Amino acid sequence: MTEKEGVLQMQPSSRWAVCRPDRRPVEITSGEFRVEVAGELKLTRMEFSPFHGTAQGREYRGQPGGYYSVDDYHLANGLRAAIGEEG
Numbered sequence: 001m002t003e004k005e006g007v008l009q010m011q012p013s014s015r016w017a018v019c020r021p022d023r024r025p026v027e028i029t030s031g032e033f034r035v036e037v038a039g040e041l042k043l044t045r046m047e048f049s050p051f052h053g054t055a056q057g058r059e060y061r062g063q064p065g066g067y068y069s070v071d072d073y074h075l076a077n078g079l080r081a082a083i084g085e086e087g
Contacts, residue, residue: 008035008081016046016067018081026083028067035073036080044069 006020017025018033029048034041048067069075 004084005082008079009077014066016075018083034082037073041082044071044073
């Protein structure tokens with residue numbers, strides 16, 4: 001694991017964050033990050049939608065929606081993830 005790698009965790013703010021040992025969580029509210037897909041880290045982009053059909057059924061202000069991978073990669077607590085570019 002590189003120093004940019006950690007695990008994905010949903011924060012109390014309802015935002016995803018990459019959590020790394022001995023560092024503060026890095027919330028991902030927009031832009032690119034990497035997430036584990038089929039055993040390797042794949043580049044994706046995080047976006048927000050307050051509307052139906054995103055964020056794997058989470059609700060935002062009483063409506064389905066939230067932060068999601070634009071590539072429709074599954075996001076889950078404990079999934080390997082990384083901030084920044086490779087390396």
